[in-house]
Each structure stands twice: as structure tokens, then as C-alpha cells.
Amino acid sequence: MNRTPDTELSQLQQELRSMIASTVRGGILNDVADRIEALPLDWELDPGRGDAVQQLRGWAQEKATAPLTVRVNWAGTVRYPDGSALAHRAVIDGETPNGISAELVVAGDDRVKLAALLDMEVRGIYATCLTTGCGTADDCDPSDPALLGWTRLHVAGTDDEPRWYCSPPCVSNALARAGDELAAVEACNELDGGL
Numbered sequence: 682m683n684r685t686p687d688t689e690l691s692q693l694q695q696e697l698r699s700m701i702a703s704t705v706r707g708g709i710l711n712d713v714a715d716r717i718e719a720l721p722l723d724w725e726l727d728p729g730r731g732d733a734v735q736q737l738r739g740w741a742q743e744k745a746t747a748p749l750t751v752r753v754n755w756a757g758t759v760r761y762p763d764g765s766a767l768a769h770r771a772v773i774d775g776e777t778p779n780g781i782s783a784e785l786v787v788a789g790d791d792r793v794k795l796a797a798l799l800d801m802e803v804r805g806i807y808a809t810c811l812t813t814g815c816g817t818a819d820d821c822d823p824s825d826p827a828l829l830g831w832t833r834l835h836v837a838g839t840d841d842e843p844r845w846y847c848s849p850p851c852v853s854n855a856l857a858r859a860g861d862e863l864a865a866v867e868a869c870n871e872l873d874g875g876l
């Protein structure tokens with residue numbers, strides 16, 4: 682395999698090469714560590730960890746049946762470097778176990794698809810929407826073109842005033858929050874009635 686010498690690469694390319702090499706190396710070694718861990722402890726047991734070197738050489742000959750997995754832990758943050766509009770990028774920050782930064786970049790409709798897939802399991806109804814003015818209780822003019830597609834929501838039975846929301850998911854989250862509030866009020870009423 683031809684390898685371009687480092688001296689012919691820019692600083693950024695050298696860093697990228699080193700990052701890819703570390704990530705692949707980390708992925709392979711972690712995979713092997715997982716396999717060795719799964720072997721029986723004792724030398725006497727066949728194959729056992731005592732045969733680890735032999736096992737390693739055997740595994741090296743195996744044809745890959747699945748792509749190499751590199752584990753990336755979420756750093757707990759999502760950035761919007763270009764602004765939060767749907768057409769822009771969302772950058773999900775991650776880090777591999779050996780400390781290499783990894784970014785998952787999701788743009789456009791993929792953001793909705795990803796959110797929908799995540800939403801099958803969890804619903805972050807208290808997440809803050811980054812659109813300026815979303816959730817405002819201001820008495821805005823509905824004919825304002827900036828509010829095209831926005832919704833003003835007032836849920837009867839809650840203490841909250843009517844609020845403006847930028848998108849159907851934000852309305853849906855507001856309804857879910859109101860549902861929580863109403864359920865809490867109902868639980869209190871039942872308790873009062875029982876006394």
C-alpha cells in the first residue's frame with residue numbers, strides 16, 4: 682500500500698491521519714479486549730485466556746463480517762454553529778473512549794428524522810427551543826409575516842397564559858407539559874376531596 686509521507690501533508694491532514702489511525706487502532710484493540718474478556722479465565726479450559734495469543738492470530742485471519750465498531754460517547758451537548766433553523770447544521774458532540782473528539786453533523790430534514798427516531802423512546806418535553814420568541818406570552822400580531830406557521834396555544838385549566846410556538850413539535854411539547862400540569866392539579870384535587 683502506498684503511503685504519502687507526512688512531510689507532503691498539511692498540518693490538518695497529518696492530524697486527520699493520526700486521528701483516523703488512533704481511532705481504528707482503538708476500535709480493533711477494544712474489540713479484541715472484549716473478545717478476550719469473554720473467554721474462560723483458566724488456562725486449562727479450552728480455549729481459555731491462556732491461548733489469547735493464538736486466538737489473536739486466528740482472529741486476525743478472520744474475514745470481517747461486520748463493520749468495525751468505534752464507540753463514541755455523547756458529550757451531552759448539541760451545537761448549532763449556523764443558527765437553529767431547520768436548514769442549518771446541528772453538531773452532536775462526542776468523544777471516543779481514548780479521548781478523540783467525534784462530531785455527528787445532522788442537517789436539514791435529517792434533524793427531524795433523527796428527532797423522530799429518538800422520540801420513539803424518549804420525549805424531551807422540557808427541552809428549550811432555540812427559535813427566538815418560541816414560547817413567548819407576548820401579544821403578537823398574527824398577520825406579522827415572521828409568525829407564518831406559528832401557533833398560539835392556551836390550554837384551559839392551566840394557570841399559564843396563551844403562548845406562541847414556532848412549530849408543531851413545540852406545540853406538541855407544550856401540550857404534553859400542560860398535560861403533566863393538569864394531571865398534577867387533578868391529583869391534588871382528588872387528595873383534597875378525600876380529606
Ligand SMILES: [Zn+2]
Pocket residue numbers: 810811812815816846847848851
Ligand atoms: Zn419552537
